[in-house]
Amino acid sequence: MLYQSRLVNGNSFTLTLQLLLAISGRFCGVVAAQDESMTLTTTAAAAAAATNIPALIPSHSCVNWTSAPEAADGNCTRLSRNGLIRCYGGMNNLAALNSKPGKALPAQQMLLCGWPRESFNPLRELQKFSQLRALTIEYSGFTEFIFDFPDMYHLQAINISWTNLSYISARTFKRIHALEVLDLRWNQLIQLDGPLMLPHSFQQLYLAGNPWNCTRNFKWLLLQPEKGRLVADREELICTDRKYKERQMLLVMHYKVVLRRECQSHPDLLNCTCLMHHIIPKSYIPLYTVNCSHLQFQTLPAYLPENTTTLYINDNQISDINPLRDNPHYRHVVDVQLENNWISNIDVLEDTYWLQNFRLFNLQGNQLRKLQVYALDNALNDNENANLFLISRNPWHCTCKFGMRLREFLTKYKDIVRDAWNVTCTYMQGDELRLAKVLTLTRHDMCNISVEDDMRIHPIDWLNCVLASLIILILGKLAYDYYFYKYHGRVPWIVMKMP
Template identity: 35%
Template sequence: MASRKTTIFVIIRTPTFTLNAILRKVDDVSFVLTALKMNGGQVLILCEWPKATFDPQEILREFTFLRKLIIANSNLTRLSTAFPREMQFLEKINVTGTKLRLLPNDAFTNLRTLRCLDLRNNAFEEISITVFDVSTLKDIYLAGNPLRCTEDVAWILDSSEGSAASRVVDKDKLLCATPYDGRPLVPIVEIIVTLKEECKETVCACELIYVVARAGKLTQRQLIAFTSVNCSYRGLMEMPEFLPADTTTLHLSGNKIKDLTPLATNPAYKSVLDLYIDDNLIESIARLEGSDWLDRFRLLNLRGNKLTDLPTYALENALLHNSNAANLYLGNNSWTCDCHFTPSFQDLLIRHPNIIKDINDIRCAFTSDSDNSNKQIRDLTRTEICISSNEDSWLHPLDILNIILASLIFLVLGKLLYDYWSFKKTGKLPWIVAKIP
């Protein structure tokens, strides 16, 4: 043994063939094996188990009087079979500090005296409730595993007497893995289950995106949930009247919605920060003017609707006071390009290039009789906006006024120079100056 760098400590009062049998099952016995006769029963401790799998049927069948089994600190990843029926005295199983992540659903079914199961600090991402279907099992420990918080672990919420969840001793210490790293498992699963029930009242798909913990005790009420609801391409004529609680992102793309009024009037939209309502039939956003929603939105996608104009002053005011505003999409609409609307709209686009993300797609409506048809609004000049193509530019009143004013300026300057020259030459003041008393 010494030549193979194997350490084995044996204190045993069972027949020698039992120890020899377990050693024959392992090709490389680079683990510490201790078998102790304690309190009239038997304890088996396996440290640094050398294999990725452990076969209870093969390894433990001859340990018929075993009462406690401990497997610790190893690279074990899987139990390949259920525990054998012959182990009729086994009361406690500790598998801790390993990489165990897979168990047969019937792993412990044959154990008629099992009372305590400790699976802490392993690599379980999910555990089927059927694993705990052992009538004698009283205490279950699961903390320290990277459990996925999904609907599949909803059984943990069942607090009824005798349920598997009621036997999980360290339920309050269970934490979620990605994407809710470090968040308490039970309240997260409560949120997921509640979300599923509320989502049934809609025609949408719902997903819990992220959870932020408030200061204090981590319960469901101390968690801020961010939920995404996808109602895209559902043939909706109106915005949904009901949304699941804590809906922060709402997708309504590709429907036939014309009215945005619910954003300003329906309390269901109070938590919506990101709204995707592109490719609908929206003709106006005037109903949002002065609304709380416009002052706190984070993303608004209005691409591909029927917008021709909008209240630029209201939107400008909202963007100045809304610290959340990050993304606004207005492209692929049939925008009016005239002297009444376009100058203020153009100023809005130029002042907020970091928020208005698709500025290159914001163009004048396509019309066959306009030189501005399909041009980028940001790049239009005032002359292009305010002078129509059928007007004779040299007869335009503004141009005539400009010519007259320029002529008067030159006339005044010329008279001033003449009077200065005349005074230097003759010493006489200009006639108008001489007449002034």
């Protein structure tokens, strides 16, 4: 696959990723036990030289920031006259750091650790730093930006990592006119409303480490190549939602794009909705759902995308289900919803692969009057996948023979035919409005047996009585002979006459 080839040929990506890790200070946690100042200074300087942007963290990081003396008061420290300002737990003493009250602070780089509030207001907090070129915010609990970033003409690199940030709008960074690198890794972002609005000079966006919900619309990663290529670590984005958990986002979006194009290009499915509902682990095979309900279909679609396993085609005018028997596109379709159609016969499915392997078959609200009970019995007996078979709200006609077999079938497969108690039928000839639940009907009801007929002794009953009497007589004679032999030593007369 194209996706797999990208993973194999990923050397350039690996180098880029390591470079930005150095810029953003991600290696800080890994090398915390080493000489922090010397290591970070070296990596940041190398990154700055390689990318032509200022290092985000020139000589310090937010690792173990709570142990710093100024963290208790939420104060900032100026580490150089026009260079880095480091703030731990807030920015309460900015006024004391400003030698020219009322004017912007001349800092070019800012390190903000442990922001104390649940939100961050860039419009208010950053307006004092108009000359800022690099901004890092780490290890903070805020979840959102109250406003978008203000107009900033020098800010080239932003690193917002290890926070509870869960939402950003497409316009959040639009007014940062010189922005080149944006690192949003290791936050709590679930979705993006769409590709971020970024300046023409922008080069690299990093998004890995967030709990992405891949049921959302991230198809722009592929459909808008000029935007997708800006996400430098797109191969590292992992889905965390229940449907696609631990799948790579790029793979999920690739399957979604292919499915959408396939559905839109085939005339049988133009108005249908095609969705991917699962990706099989290890094999990474996608499974698709096609929904063609309420579209006035008169026949089942002749074409379905490969790997389609579920078909919804309720509330249409379908009367023919032959495609389930002989159309290869339906071979892997295990769930079929055909509720509220015009189906009057399913005998064509007898002894078919599909009937012996289906998982869900919904025929509620159709025109079924009879079916081959023995064929369904054999199919369900052999089908280990069968989980749900629904047949209520059909005009079943319970003749004596069919009604009894249907009742036995419903009783036997109650766990699969879960609407068995709602299956009703007409059991009085000439009275189509007289409906009753099949499971409550007796042989007397369905076979129109009167009380007199039921009490009449038939010849077979006479024969059974005679045979039972003979058996009792023989057993009694045997007991009698045994008694006399045991206590009187006399054998039966017939034994004495035997040669």
